[in-house]
Amino acid sequence: MFTSPRRSLAGNLIAVAVVATMASFLVLRSSITTVTAATSPTASAAAVGSVLDMEPIPRTPERLARGKYLVEGLLQCAGCHSENDFSKRPVEVLPGKKLGGFVFPNAEIGLKTPNRIVAPNISPDLEYGAGTWKDADFVRALRQGIGHDGRTLYPLMPYFYFRSLSDEDLASVVVYERSVPPVHIKRPKTFLTEDIRKSFQPLLPMEHIPEPNRSDRVSYGHYLVTGGHCDGCHTPVDEKGGPIAGMEFSGGQPLVGAWAGGKKIITVNALNLTPDASGISYFDENMFIEVIRNGGFRARPLANIMPWAFFRNLTDDDLKAIFEYLHSLKPICHHVDNTEPATYCKQCRTKHGLGAMN
Numbered sequence: 577m578f579t580s581p582r583r584s585l586a587g588n589l590i591a592v593a594v595v596a597t598m599a600s601f602l603v604l605r606s607s608i609t610t611v612t613a614a615t616s617p618t619a620s621a622a623a624v625g626s627v628l629d630m631e632p633i634p635r636t637p638e639r640l641a642r643g644k645y646l647v648e649g650l651l652q653c654a655g656c657h658s659e660n661d662f663s664k665r666p667v668e669v670l671p672g673k674k675l676g677g678f679v680f681p682n683a684e685i686g687l688k689t690p691n692r693i694v695a696p697n698i699s700p701d702l703e704y705g706a707g708t709w710k711d712a713d714f715v716r717a718l719r720q721g722i723g724h725d726g727r728t729l730y731p732l733m734p735y736f737y738f739r740s741l742s743d744e745d746l747a748s749v750v751v752y753e754r755s756v757p758p759v760h761i762k763r764p765k766t767f768l769t770e771d772i773r774k775s776f777q778p779l780l781p782m783e784h785i786p787e788p789n790r791s792d793r794v795s796y797g798h799y800l801v802t803g804g805h806c807d808g809c810h811t812p813v814d815e816k817g818g819p820i821a822g823m824e825f826s827g828g829q830p831l832v833g834a835w836a837g838g839k840k841i842i843t844v845n846a847l848n849l850t851p852d853a854s855g856i857s858y859f860d861e862n863m864f865i866e867v868i869r870n871g872g873f874r875a876r877p878l879a880n881i882m883p884w885a886f887f888r889n890l891t892d893d894d895l896k897a898i899f900e901y902l903h904s905l906k907p908i909c910h911h912v913d914n915t916e917p918a919t920y921c922k923q924c925r926t927k928h929g930l931g932a933m934n
Contacts, residue, residue: 626743628747639748642745653753658670659673665871678694679692690767697761697763699753718738721779730768739779742785742788743784746785800898806849822908824905825848845914853907865899
């Protein structure tokens with residue numbers, strides 16, 4: 577369920593980002609329920625328009641706590657920006673490596689040498705990390721996909737999802753990430769050939785985004801699912817990397833990597849999250865929470881590529897909102913079962929367990 581903590585589906589995810597139009601982002605922006613300034617935590621920053629306009633962003637205990645909740649839960653930042661031990665259940669960040677960066681194996685992200693993708697060291701280390709960056713550099717990266725050095729970030733970084741976070745949530749993320757212990761590890765820089773660099777562009781600036789309306793459970797669930805970039809894995813894509821129309825959240829994408837630890841490469845296919853009988857129609861709230869908290873249900877464990885190690889840190893209330901949103905989706909009959917032999921599926925155009933049944 578949801579998105580890979582190491583983004584092995586990068587080729588698909590990147591293609592989706594490249595072909596996505598700005599209109600789709602405007603639709604995403606408008607779908608986020610707003611609240612009045614009187615009820616928004618950003619009201620105190622009204623004089624400057626938004627807390628994101630302040631440099632530095634004011635550090636408060638509330639922002640620090642909220643930022644930790646988002647970074648170590650919904651957004652899964654350490655899943656890419658750290659070295660992780662996938663032999664553990666749940667997955668664990670290696671000691672002393674939290675937010676210290678990671679060099680992606682080309683085999684996992686579908687790139688050929690000499691290309692190299694590196695999730696940079698974003699700990700506050702002054703020499704090798706983000707200790708000299710401004711808060712505005714973080715904001716611009718998360719909202720527009722522009723790095724601190726002005727380059728367009730490779731869309732493996734899901735800024736096209738993170739940009740939908742409210743101003744206050746985004747501010748909290750920045751405050752927390754700048755508070756973690758510095759990691760003194762030098763990482764190489766991302767290198768891309770010119771043809772790849774030209775294939776994607778930064779996103780346009782956005783208007784300020786107020787807090788979501790938590791009383792509208794489906795809308796709030798959508799806000800969380802968007803921030804968690806769940807459809808990055810759970811919506812199948814076509815040969816060009818674009819989402820297959822009518823198959824939203826129905827699963828099937830192959831996720832390739834060493835998800836059991838060690839060097840053995842395995843393939844896991846994302847599951848169907850729609851409320852169809854082939855999806856999660858039989859789940860109730862309690863079962864959904866149990867699956868996320870424990871990484872599976874009874875004898876059906878989730879693969880470690882599914883970042884339940886992060887999502888298990890979410891509150892029951894937020895998990896219930898996510899469940900309500902998923903159950904509001906259009907049911908799509910698409911059988912995906914990783915315990916069965918992989919066969920070709922004409923619906924999602926790839927191979928997975930029970931594929932021939934579709």
